[in-house]
Amino acid sequence: MGLELASYGTESYDEMADVDFSDSEVVSYVRDALKSVAEGDTDRYNQLIGVMHYTEGLAADEVALLVTSLQALSGVVSHVDITLHDALLSSIFGMSMWNYGPDVMVALVELIKSLAVSNGGFVDSCLDMLVRNFMPPKSFIGFLRQPWGCARKNEVLNRVHSALSDIAYLVPLAPLRLLPIILKRMPTMFDNEALLVMYVESMLRLESSAIGEFIGSTMLMAVVDRLVDLDVEIGWDEIIQEDSSKGIFHMELEDVEETADYVGKGESEFCRGTLSGLNFGGNVVADKLDNLMVLTCQHLESCYDEGRLTKVFDTLLHSFRITILNAYKSKFAQFVMFYACSLDPGSCAVNFANLLSDLFLCETHPPLTRMSAAAYLGSYLARAKFLSTSLIAYMLKRLVGWCYNYIQIHGGEVKSISPQAHRIFYSGCQVVMYVLCFRMSSMVDVPPLKSQLFQMPLEQILHHPLDPLKVCLPSIVKEFLRQAKAARLFTVSENFFSSDLLESDSSKAFGGRERLDMFFPFDPCLLKNCDRFIRPNFVYWSMVRTTYDDEASSEEEDDNDVLSEDARARSSDEHDIDLDEFEYSMNKMSITPRTSSKHGLTGLQASMRMPAKIRPSTSPESL
Incomplete structure (x- = not known):
């Protein structure tokens, strides 16, 4: 199949204008450009590197040149040397798919997969490049909420995850090499909220993929760790x-x-x-935690729908025991466990209760662990x-x-x-x-x-x-x-x-x-x-119906029966009752609790009810 190139020439890229070349001829040209580096001739090689630096806002001929160059490189990956062509590799691995349209994305992903399969020395760099594309360039963050920004996000992430899956299939050790890269690249709790949420979204997506069989549990635990990091960052000043x-x-x-x-x-x-304000208005850390909690709960719900919640819950139990249980000032992260249990009351919920009771009853555990x-x-x-x-x-x-x-x-x-x-x-x-x-x-x-x-x-x-x-x-x-x-x-x-x-x-x-x-x-x-x-x-x-509520209800019902009989006995004399007497009778007959409180408590009783607001959970550090 012939390709019409805007600026390819027989001697240099600049001289190859408006000429049709077959795929094999383009591949041959790029291969010669790679070989020439060893001979000290770097002109065509440097021009090839320059094409890799094309970014967003490209003209049609520039897009065509970039796509053709990427496709040609895919055909000659065996000639790419990790030392001689370091500059070219750095340019390729530094490309962000967020800056390009579908044609460039497809060609770039194919090149990354070809490099990973061709040489074990490229695997880590290829995986790292794909992981970095979990997030867009910072200049792109503002567009994520726009329709075209959301569409671009789906296009990029679908291709990234497809590429990771293909590499994992073709290179069996790739998942184990992927894990430390993901953990290293994971944004901190101080990074931009949109980037952090998007990154965690990809981590959870991998957890539920075929790759998750190898690294899913560790990634899920890393997500829980980040929840706890954010949680304890909400300080006592709130x-x-x-x-x-x-x-x-x-x-x-x-x-x-x-x-x-x-x-x-x-x-x-x-x-x-x-808690001051209750909704943490303007608290950036709380907003991040809230959004990550939503993302995690949605993931657990999908795990339940897929019939694999029990397996995921085993990881959550382990993570809870080593991370959340004794975390000082943990306020909200533990609700991931609560929600997971609510999805499966017959198994997960019972297992969690058994774990907690076993931890308390076991004499060999430290006192603080047992108290927690x-x-x-x-x-x-x-x-x-x-x-x-x-x-x-x-x-x-x-x-x-x-x-x-x-x-x-x-x-x-x-x-x-x-x-x-x-x-x-x-x-x-x-x-x-x-x-x-x-x-x-x-x-x-x-x-x-x-x-x-x-x-x-x-x-x-x-x-x-x-x-x-x-x-x-x-x-x-x-x-x-x-x-x-x-x-x-x-x-x-x-x-x-x-x-x-x-x-x-x-x-x-x-x-x-x-x-x-x-x-x-x-x-x-x-x-x-x-x-x-x-x-x-x-x-x-x-919502709680207390034992004294039952007692009060029974007493009121008995009183109302008596009052109703009394009212019926006097009904024939209603025309003789003046307004004050009527109001007094109605008050006596009312079944409304004898206080403005819905619990019907006054005085000392009211002071013995439970408080409306709470302090978030705190660990037994003082002991």
Whole structure:
């Protein structure tokens, strides 16, 4: 087939104008140009290099010359020397496909694949060139949201990933050589958000490709690592410290409207502070994390649709254990685990609970690891809507059993309470109470689970001289005791509701002023975009039906029945009731809770509800 070239000549590129040459003649010309370098003649070779520097905005004849040159080089790759032709190779590997149209892209990709297959010494450079094309030149970033920019992105990335797949097939060791290149080129958390997201998108695309069989797990772990890096970068300056003069439950009633957009219905939390602004408006790091979380959740969803979530989840479990579990100040990255579990409640969700409980119960693990595992387990059991009540009951039984064995070992005589010495025990007790605050009512509704709950030695544990009721967070203790009293779980003395008793020196010492000893990592995710993946599967405190809510409802129903009968008895005299008497009667008959709060709490009761806002999860660094 003949080619009409704009500027090829028999002696130089400049002299080859408007002449038809066969493919074999062009290949011969380029081969001679490569050979001439060894003889000291570099004129045609330098002109060939110059063509490789053609970039965007090319005229039709320049595009034709570039395409022809690339195609010709593909035919003579065996003559390309890694040393003699270093300048030419540098020019080729420095080309960005984002700058060219489809014809040049196709020719360039074919050349890269030919080089990789022809010589093992070129493989790393070829792979590196393709990986760098995961992202556009910085000058192109502004166009990515435009229709033609999105189309160019798809064109480039489709060809890049196709080339990587072909090279991996033709060069069996290529995937293993690709992995360190990808990790090295991965943008840092300080790089441009669009570039970081686009790069991670390609990493996840590779994870789900044939190449992922060899390197997918490592790439997924690298993505999780980057999530954690961004997460912990959100500093404490975004955190508003709690006013210790207020009961944290009372905060819920103050913050209902402020949190409604993010946590729904006035979320109430067992936590120790709040996030400023909640949506991190203008926080660049939070925006990056949010978008990467969305990308990761979408990938997990596709893994589920493809039937390979279980395999991917094994990698997530490993990554969680070595990266997230003990990460200081991890606030949101852990929700990747939560979402993956929600996709597969029958397998992944159970496996995660088993891992956490095993980590806590294993005596050989460091105390901080066990405490973190307990906090994760408690928060997970409380918040995951997709968990069965029977699984929650089983996990509680394991935790309570360990706590009971602990007090058996330490006997009934304790000279003094030492929160530091018994921190794992107190962590376990606190988690049990925390979970029951969310789940006690649902367990009581199922006779077998109610029987199991009432058989747990909770009373012996909580009344042991180690006295966890004085050491654990007062907000949790109060809420738990209130529900336990309503459910008649065991005898709860009114003295236990004394704020002086609950806010003891031991309680303060357990976590110090900041109480970083315990945290609840699945408190509501306040990242705006990824919230849509979490919300449908998440238990907010406003959704919880407590045992005392049931009790109050029964009492109100009884009162309303009596009031209704009274109203009917007096109905014949309605014409004699003046306006004031009518309003008084209607108020008496109302079934609306006797307070403006939807929970029907006033005074001391209101102060014992859970807070609306939260501080993000923190690790037990203080211990």
